[in-house]
Amino acid sequence: MAPLQTFTGVQAKWRRSSDQGLAEREPNGSRVEPAQSAAAPLGGTSSEDLLRYVLDCCPVPITLNRVDDGRILYESPATARLLGYKGPRAAQSVLDRWADPTDRQTYLHRLREARAVEALEVRFRKADGTVFPCAVSSRLLKFRSEEVIVSGLFDLTELRTAQAEVAQQRELLEQSARLSAMGELLAGISHELNNPLSVLVMQAAAMEESAADERSARRASRIARAADRCARIVKSFLAMARQEPAEMLPLDLNAVVEDALEVTAYSLRTSGIEVTARLAKNLPPVRGDADQLRQVLTNLLVNAHHALQGIDGPRRLTITSCCRKQDGKVIVKVKDNGPGVPAEIHSRIFEPLFTTKEVGVGTGMGLSLCHRIMEGHGGSIALGQGHDRGAVFVLKLPCAEIAPPPPARAAVWDCSAVCRILVVDDEQDLGLSLSETLEHDGHCVDYVTSASIALQKLKRHRYEVILSDIRMPGIDGPSFFRTLRNRYPDQLRGFAFITGDTLTPQLKDFIDSTERPCIDKPFTPRDVRQVVELILRSQSR
Structure with missing residues (x-):
């Protein structure tokens, strides 16, 4: 207990020298370390001066205060710097430093039970009113028949900021993983859903175009509107799942x-x-x-x-x-x-x-x-x-x-301008619906259910337009395209992909690399006609 007895005898002297130490600054604003000050000799000193010197140099904020009223008996310069207190304010009570009084009650209860508290996380208030998180470690001591607390503080602000950043990055990674998983799931589902939906859209449009009477035309129109709505909803969901620039x-x-x-x-x-x-x-x-x-x-x-x-x-x-x-x-x-x-x-x-x-x-x-x-x-x-x-x-x-648009040109589908088209799709209903639409426009269409059959057709015929699905058993769309590039490079100018999977990054990158048009399922007759017209125009240049 001998070291504690020095606090009462030299308390006033200590405060004066501590305040002086806080006031000593270099011209650039940096603090003069006590070891460089004449007020803090290293040798030939009394135990009181040595103890003052050690506490004054300690980087850990240290406070000695009474338990009952919280009156501060000693406060190290590091504590004053952390809390923003200067001069005579160091002699005040610690009670106003607790942002939440209930935290102090919990703290005192634990301290009285175990005589010690280790790294208890609480919130303190600085001199300017700023509240910050900190960890307090304390010991409960008896001094001259009264209880006193010696405690050290650790500012948790930077740690909490770092933890929040880590948590945010983790959440972003988890969010990215969820979006990626959703994209993969939708890629598979969309391929299965888009095929029958495309058939519905195409057939509804065909019924509307070829209706024999007004009543049938109205029914076909209602089916076409409902099918088109379904198509737009699916496309909207797929668009939200894409992660594209x-x-x-x-x-x-x-x-x-x-x-x-x-x-x-x-x-x-x-x-x-x-x-x-x-x-x-x-x-x-x-x-x-x-x-x-x-x-x-x-x-x-x-x-x-x-x-x-x-x-x-x-x-x-x-x-x-x-x-x-x-x-x-x-x-x-x-x-x-x-x-x-x-x-x-x-x-x-x-x-x-x-x-x-x-x-x-x-x-x-x-x-x-x-x-x-x-x-x-x-x-x-x-x-x-x-x-x-x-x-x-x-x-x-x-x-x-927006620049003024060029004079509008009516979309005329001239049946006399016949071209030969090859449709490759393993979904028979979709392939036949697509063929019927193109034949209705006057084109000569060959429909096959696999790329291997399509390669046999290409040995005997030349096609102005080739529409090929991407996902097919056996030879898939990318493999079919690469085979054409090696065997029939002159046919690539008329090539276009059909796909219900625009979410898989590898497929998207491949399609982009070919610089060929792509018709996204579910599609409408208008979508198909636009791509065919685009290809035929490019070939006529």
């Missing part, structure tokens, strides 16, 4: 809104949500990536759907679009009458990994991703102000500067 093209933002509503229509309708779309006519085009903007709008609609689940009474969702001519902005607002966003988190909703949803429901990535996409498009997303309860999200995009 933005393809900035002029587009109609109203059409993107309608696509997002198509994707979410069923869940909104079955949840009793009344959806109102007030989309301005003749909206100027914007320049952007339709898939990414669709992802933004879909995410906002899904968030609104989730928010509206927690209210009774009418559930309303309103989407509006307009053009603000004074600054050349196209604006879309998504508004619901749900509980709204609490004021205290307005500034945080676009932060990565921040979410108000329960664990397993929200990842905190949706709005931050929306924010990133909108910034990448030169636009913005913000939480707007509504006249009543609910949330309003406002999207702004600059109008695109």
